[in-house]
Amino acid sequence: MTSRVLFVSPAMNASLREARFDDGAPLDDRGLTAARAAAGSLSAPAASAIVVSDSPRCRGTAEALGLGPVTAPRELTGMDMGRWRGRTLHEVSAGEPEAVARWLTDPDCAPPGGESVAAFCARVARWLDTAPTGDGRIVAVVEPEVVRAAAVHATGAPPAALWRIDVAPLTVTEFSGRSGRWNVRLGHALDTP
Template identity: 65%
Template sequence: MTSRVTLVSPATSPSLRQARFYDGDSIDEVGATRAREAAGSLRAPARVVASPSARCRQTAAALGLDGVETPELAGLDVGHWRGRTLEEVAATDPAAVGRWLADPGWAAHGGESVRDVCERVGRWLGTAQDTDGRTVAVVEPEVVRAAVVQVLGLPPTSFWRLDVAPLTATELSGRAGRWNLRLGQPLPRSATASVG
C-alpha cells in the first residue's frame, strides 16, 4: 500500500506578508484570489485535513476543499512572540532569538520548541502512512518544514533553513516505513479558472 500526502501551504495573509509570527489573521484578497484560481488543480484526494488556523481553513475553502481540522498539524506555537516580527523580538531580546534559532529544544517564549513540532508532525506522518489513498493537507509553513525534516531524517537544526512559499505543494509518497519527497510545486491555475 502506498500512501500519498500533499502538503499545501496557505495563501498570503497580512502576517505572512509582514513576516510576523502568525496571529490568527485571515488570508488577504490576493491570496484568496490565487487560491480560487488554483481550485481543481490538485488530484482528487480521499481525505482533506487542515491546520486549525483561520488562514489554512480559508485556503482550503478557496481551493474548494472541505478539510477536517487536525490539531497535530497546528503551526509552531511561539507563545508571547505571537503577532510580533522577528526583528521586534530581536530588538528587545537578541539572546533569546539567537538561542531559539540555534537550539531546536528551546521554548522559553512560552510556546513549543522546534523539536516538539517536528516530533508532533512525525507522529501524524506515521499514522498517515498507514492510510491508503491520497491525503491533501492544507498546513502552516512550519508543518511543511517539520515534515521535510522528519521524512529526510534531517537534524532539527535544519528546520529554519527550509523556505516554504505560499500556495505551494510538497508531495510525499510512503510505503513500508519510508517516505519519498517532491518539494514545493506552485499550485497551477486550474483549467476552469476565469481569466482577468
C-alpha cells in the same frame, strides 16, 4: 502499503508578507484571489481524506480551493510561538535578543510559553508516520512550518534544518512512502488558469 500525503501551504496574507509569527489573520484580498484561481488543481486523483490546519489562513485557503472545512489534528497545527505570537522576528529580537539567539540555534529551546523546534518536528513526524491513507491520498492544508517539519523528518535531517527549508505560498509538497521511509517531491505551484 504506500501512503501519499500532499501538504498544501496557505495563500499569502498580511502576516506572511510582514514575516510575522502567526497572529490569526485571515487571507487578504490578493491571497484569496490567488487561492480561488488555483481551485480545482488538486482534483485528480481524488483525496481519501482532507485535513486543514485550524488557522484562519489555512481554513480560508482550503475553502477557496474547494476542499471543505475539515480541521486537522493537533499534530498538524502551526508551531506554538507563545508570547511571540503576532510579532515579527525583528520586534522579538529587539526586545529579547538572547532568547531569540538561543531559539534559533538550539532546537530544544522554546519561545517563552511556546514550543521548541525539536518538539514541533517530533509531533509532525508522529502524524506523518501514523497517517492512514487507505487506498487514496491525504491532502493537508497546513502552515509552512508544518511542511518544513515534515521534510526534516522525511529526509532524516536534524531539527535545526527546519530553518534551511523555504516553503512558498500555494505550493504542494508531496510525500510518498511509509513510516520510516519517505520520498519527497518539493513544493510545486498549484496550477492556475
